[in-house]
Amino acid sequence: MNENWALFKRNLSDFWKTFRKNRLGLLGAFLVVTSILVATFAPWLTPYSPSDIIRDEGGHGLTFASPAVHAPLGTDDAGHDVWTQLVFGARISLMVGFMAGFIAMFVGSLFGILAGYFGGAVDNLLMRITDILLVIPDLPLMLILVATIRQMDLKISPLTVLIAVIGLLYWTSTARLIRSQVLTIKERQFVARARAIGAGHGHIIRKHILPQIMPLIVANTVLILSTAILVESGLAFLGLGDPTQPSWGTMLNFAFDRSAVTNGAWWFYLPPGLAIVWVTLGCVLLGNVLEEMLNPRLTAHHLEGDQNMVPRAPSSSEETRGMIAVPGKGAE
Numbered sequence: 001m002n003e004n005w006a007l008f009k010r011n012l013s014d015f016w017k018t019f020r021k022n023r024l025g026l027l028g029a030f031l032v033v034t035s036i037l038v039a040t041f042a043p044w045l046t047p048y049s050p051s052d053i054i055r056d057e058g059g060h061g062l063t064f065a066s067p068a069v070h071a072p073l074g075t076d077d078a079g080h081d082v083w084t085q086l087v088f089g090a091r092i093s094l095m096v097g098f099m100a101g102f103i104a105m106f107v108g109s110l111f112g113i114l115a116g117y118f119g120g121a122v123d124n125l126l127m128r129i130t131d132i133l134l135v136i137p138d139l140p141l142m143l144i145l146v147a148t149i150r151q152m153d154l155k156i157s158p159l160t161v162l163i164a165v166i167g168l169l170y171w172t173s174t175a176r177l178i179r180s181q182v183l184t185i186k187e188r189q190f191v192a193r194a195r196a197i198g199a200g201h202g203h204i205i206r207k208h209i210l211p212q213i214m215p216l217i218v219a220n221t222v223l224i225l226s227t228a229i230l231v232e233s234g235l236a237f238l239g240l241g242d243p244t245q246p247s248w249g250t251m252l253n254f255a256f257d258r259s260a261v262t263n264g265a266w267w268f269y270l271p272p273g274l275a276i277v278w279v280t281l282g283c284v285l286l287g288n289v290l291e292e293m294l295n296p297r298l299t300a301h302h303l304e305g306d307q308n309m310v311p312r313a314p315s316s317s318e319e320t321r322g323m324i325a326v327p328g329k330g331a332e
Helices: 002-019 023-040 082-118 120-135 138-151 158-169 172-185 189-196 201-237 248-257 266-294 316-325
Strands: none
Touching: 002 266, 023 082, 023 266, 082 120, 082 158, 082 172, 082 201, 082 248, 082 266, 120 172, 138 158, 138 201, 158 201, 172 201, 189 201, 201 248, 201 266, 248 266
16 A cells, blocks of 8 residues: 555656646646636635625615626626626536536546447447437537426426536547557556456456556546536526526626627626636646646657657677678777
8 A cells, every 4th residue: 555655646746747847737727726716715705695686875786887886897787796606607617517527537438448448249339329429419419408308397407407418428539539548458468467367357447457548537537627618608608507506608698688798798798708718728728738648649659750769779680780881990
């Protein structure tokens, strides 16, 4: 146990030494971490709740009040504080995005590992299912599924429906990526040795294959999070979110439905749009850097130039021919 912990700390230290030299990776990590912190400490960042109505001295609601009238981001058409909705909306948007992303990661990794390791009929079946979902347009299918489930009156929360639909439709790229890597790993010598001593499929997958692909899964999961957050915001903007809970997509939906643009209330629709860009940009930057560091298929290979090649040691006959080809020089 102590040896494993020491190895983990050494690998983590080596990873940090490499990661901290990449400015884009650090910027992405900063954007993601600040978003998570805002969502975590939302009740301490504002004195209001999302349902509170801001009123003037006469007791009337301040509708479409600019930031100059009510700091820091003004109010919406119902007199709600926009900053409060923004920070509390981060909780909903990030929760849906993260949970849907983890579901997509789990399903995609499971399909990829099973298809790559067992091959044959299992591989054909799972990859045909993947191909079918890949060719179906995502947005129309999600709209149909979400609308159908809500019409069935199953007493399921709209947020739960969004999480399930997004998570169960965005795992296909992960499955193909993991499968290709497992196909390579299962042919390595240490896997053949494990089979030779009688190790079962479960043991080989847990102890030999999963540790090899886990860094790749982590990097791909960060990229999926950005997609999940964007999709959640898009569906909520189209009116398929939970109108009783503030999220960035719901804020945009309310802003455009309630004439914030025609009234010049830029503080109503611009902050949630920038928040979506902030967190998705952070996930993309962080995910791309992690993928470059952890994806073995993106490392240098022999087609990239001689500077990345490891020179082959010359044989004794080649050394002899080299000495004969240069007259006047003896063996050093």
